[in-house]
Amino acid sequence: xxxxILLMVSAFMAVGMLTSCGGGGEKVANxxxxxxxxxxxxxxxxxxxxxxxxxxxxxxxWEEIAAKGMTVLKEHALKxxxxxxxxxxxxxxCVDCTEDDLFDAISYMMHEAGVTPAK
Ligand code: HEC
Numbered sequence: 786x787x788x789x790i791l792l793m794v795s796a797f798m799a800v801g802m803l804t805s806c807g808g809g810g811e812k813v814a815n816x817x818x819x820x821x822x823x824x825x826x827x828x829x830x831x832x833x834x835x836x837x838x839x840x841x842x843x844x845x846x847w848e849e850i851a852a853k854g855m856t857v858l859k860e861h862a863l864k865x866x867x868x869x870x871x872x873x874x875x876x877x878x879c880v881d882c883t884e885d886d887l888f889d890a891i892s893y894m895m896h897e898a899g900v901t902p903a904k
Pocket of ligand 1: 822823826827828829830831835836837838839850853857858859861862866867868869870871872873874876877878879882887890891
Protein backbone atom coordinates (compact mmCIF):
# COMPACT_ATOMS: atom_id res chain seq x y z
CA UNK A 786 0.00 0.00 0.00
CA UNK A 787 2.74 2.39 0.97
CA UNK A 788 4.48 1.70 -2.32
CA UNK A 789 1.37 2.59 -4.31
CA ILE A 790 0.95 5.89 -2.51
CA LEU A 791 4.59 6.68 -3.06
CA LEU A 792 4.22 5.88 -6.73
CA MET A 793 1.17 8.09 -7.01
CA VAL A 794 2.92 10.95 -5.25
CA SER A 795 5.91 10.77 -7.55
CA ALA A 796 3.65 10.55 -10.59
CA PHE A 797 1.84 13.71 -9.46
CA MET A 798 5.14 15.45 -8.88
CA ALA A 799 6.37 14.52 -12.34
CA VAL A 800 3.20 15.87 -13.94
CA GLY A 801 3.40 19.02 -11.83
CA MET A 802 6.96 19.63 -12.88
CA LEU A 803 6.14 19.12 -16.53
CA THR A 804 3.21 21.52 -16.51
CA SER A 805 4.84 24.22 -14.40
CA CYS A 806 7.94 24.36 -16.56
CA GLY A 807 5.90 23.87 -19.70
CA GLY A 808 8.47 21.25 -20.69
CA GLY A 809 11.19 23.90 -20.99
CA GLY A 810 9.50 26.94 -22.50
CA GLU A 811 7.44 24.92 -24.90
CA LYS A 812 4.16 26.38 -23.72
CA VAL A 813 1.83 27.02 -26.61
CA ALA A 814 0.18 30.43 -26.50
CA ASN A 815 -3.57 30.63 -26.17
CA UNK A 816 -4.22 33.51 -28.55
CA UNK A 817 -7.90 33.67 -27.67
CA UNK A 818 -7.06 34.28 -24.03
CA UNK A 819 -4.28 36.61 -25.17
CA UNK A 820 -6.79 38.73 -27.08
CA UNK A 821 -9.10 38.87 -24.06
CA UNK A 822 -6.25 40.06 -21.84
CA UNK A 823 -5.06 42.51 -24.49
CA UNK A 824 -8.58 43.92 -24.95
CA UNK A 825 -8.87 44.39 -21.21
CA UNK A 826 -5.50 45.89 -20.33
CA UNK A 827 -2.76 46.19 -22.94
CA UNK A 828 -4.92 47.87 -25.60
CA UNK A 829 -4.80 51.18 -23.75
CA UNK A 830 -1.16 51.68 -24.68
CA UNK A 831 -0.25 49.02 -27.22
CA UNK A 832 -3.01 49.54 -29.79
CA UNK A 833 -1.79 52.86 -31.16
CA UNK A 834 1.46 53.07 -29.28
CA UNK A 835 0.52 55.45 -26.48
CA UNK A 836 3.20 56.64 -24.01
CA UNK A 837 6.02 54.97 -25.92
CA UNK A 838 4.46 51.51 -26.10
CA UNK A 839 4.96 49.47 -29.28
CA UNK A 840 1.86 49.78 -31.48
CA UNK A 841 0.45 46.60 -33.03
CA UNK A 842 1.17 48.04 -36.49
CA UNK A 843 4.83 48.68 -35.66
CA UNK A 844 6.33 45.43 -36.92
CA UNK A 845 9.93 46.65 -36.77
CA UNK A 846 9.57 47.51 -33.10
CA TRP A 847 7.96 44.14 -32.31
CA GLU A 848 10.77 42.36 -34.14
CA GLU A 849 13.24 44.09 -31.85
CA ILE A 850 11.14 43.14 -28.84
CA ALA A 851 10.69 39.53 -29.96
CA ALA A 852 14.45 39.12 -30.33
CA LYS A 853 14.81 39.46 -26.55
CA GLY A 854 13.12 36.10 -26.13
CA MET A 855 9.95 35.18 -24.32
CA THR A 856 11.63 34.51 -20.97
CA VAL A 857 12.89 38.08 -20.70
CA LEU A 858 9.67 39.58 -22.04
CA LYS A 859 7.49 37.68 -19.62
CA GLU A 860 9.70 38.92 -16.80
CA HIS A 861 9.43 42.51 -18.06
CA ALA A 862 5.66 42.27 -18.41
CA LEU A 863 5.32 40.73 -14.96
CA LYS A 864 7.56 43.14 -13.05
CA UNK A 865 7.36 46.18 -15.27
CA UNK A 866 10.12 47.57 -17.45
CA UNK A 867 11.57 50.97 -18.20
CA UNK A 868 13.32 51.21 -21.54
CA UNK A 869 14.29 53.98 -23.93
CA UNK A 870 10.71 54.50 -25.09
CA UNK A 871 8.80 54.78 -21.84
CA UNK A 872 7.53 52.87 -18.86
CA UNK A 873 5.81 49.52 -19.15
CA UNK A 874 3.81 49.21 -15.91
CA UNK A 875 3.90 46.10 -13.75
CA UNK A 876 1.65 43.41 -15.30
CA UNK A 877 0.63 46.01 -17.91
CA UNK A 878 -1.91 47.27 -15.35
CA CYS A 879 -3.70 43.90 -15.40
CA VAL A 880 -3.42 43.28 -11.66
CA ASP A 881 -5.31 39.97 -11.68
CA CYS A 882 -3.38 38.56 -14.65
CA THR A 883 -1.35 35.39 -14.18
CA GLU A 884 2.03 34.79 -15.81
CA ASP A 885 0.28 32.65 -18.42
CA ASP A 886 -2.20 35.46 -19.16
CA LEU A 887 0.70 37.82 -19.79
CA PHE A 888 2.47 35.24 -21.95
CA ASP A 889 -0.71 34.81 -24.00
CA ALA A 890 -1.19 38.59 -24.36
CA ILE A 891 2.43 39.11 -25.51
CA SER A 892 2.06 36.24 -27.99
CA TYR A 893 -1.20 37.73 -29.25
CA MET A 894 0.36 41.16 -29.83
CA MET A 895 3.29 39.61 -31.70
CA HIS A 896 0.86 37.55 -33.74
CA GLU A 897 -1.08 40.71 -34.64
CA ALA A 898 2.15 42.53 -35.50
CA GLY A 899 3.16 39.62 -37.77
CA VAL A 900 6.19 38.63 -35.72
CA THR A 901 7.21 35.18 -34.54
CA PRO A 902 8.41 35.16 -30.95
CA ALA A 903 11.89 33.82 -30.28
CA LYS A 904 12.02 31.10 -27.65
C1 HEC B 1 0.31 52.38 -19.49
C2 HEC B 1 0.74 51.92 -20.78
C3 HEC B 1 0.98 50.43 -21.00
C4 HEC B 1 0.10 49.39 -20.80
C5 HEC B 1 -1.32 49.44 -20.27
C6 HEC B 1 0.80 48.19 -21.23
N1 HEC B 1 2.06 48.50 -21.67
FE1 HEC B 1 3.46 47.17 -22.35
N2 HEC B 1 4.77 48.73 -22.66
C7 HEC B 1 4.49 50.05 -22.41
C8 HEC B 1 5.64 50.86 -22.82
C9 HEC B 1 5.74 52.37 -22.75
C10 HEC B 1 6.61 49.95 -23.31
C11 HEC B 1 7.99 50.29 -23.89
C12 HEC B 1 9.09 50.34 -22.86
C13 HEC B 1 10.38 50.69 -23.55
O1 HEC B 1 10.85 49.91 -24.39
O2 HEC B 1 10.92 51.77 -23.27
C14 HEC B 1 6.03 48.62 -23.18
C15 HEC B 1 6.68 47.45 -23.54
C16 HEC B 1 6.15 46.18 -23.45
C17 HEC B 1 6.85 44.98 -23.81
C18 HEC B 1 8.27 44.89 -24.30
C19 HEC B 1 9.25 44.86 -23.14
C20 HEC B 1 10.68 44.83 -23.61
O3 HEC B 1 11.50 44.22 -22.92
O4 HEC B 1 11.01 45.43 -24.64
C21 HEC B 1 5.98 43.94 -23.60
C22 HEC B 1 6.27 42.47 -23.82
C23 HEC B 1 4.75 44.51 -23.11
N3 HEC B 1 4.88 45.88 -23.04
C24 HEC B 1 3.63 43.77 -22.79
C25 HEC B 1 2.44 44.32 -22.30
C26 HEC B 1 1.29 43.53 -21.96
C27 HEC B 1 1.20 42.02 -22.06
C28 HEC B 1 0.32 44.40 -21.52
C29 HEC B 1 -1.07 44.08 -21.02
C30 HEC B 1 -1.22 43.02 -20.04
C31 HEC B 1 0.90 45.75 -21.58
N4 HEC B 1 2.19 45.65 -22.08
C32 HEC B 1 0.25 46.92 -21.20
C33 HEC B 1 3.33 50.59 -21.90
C34 HEC B 1 2.21 49.86 -21.55
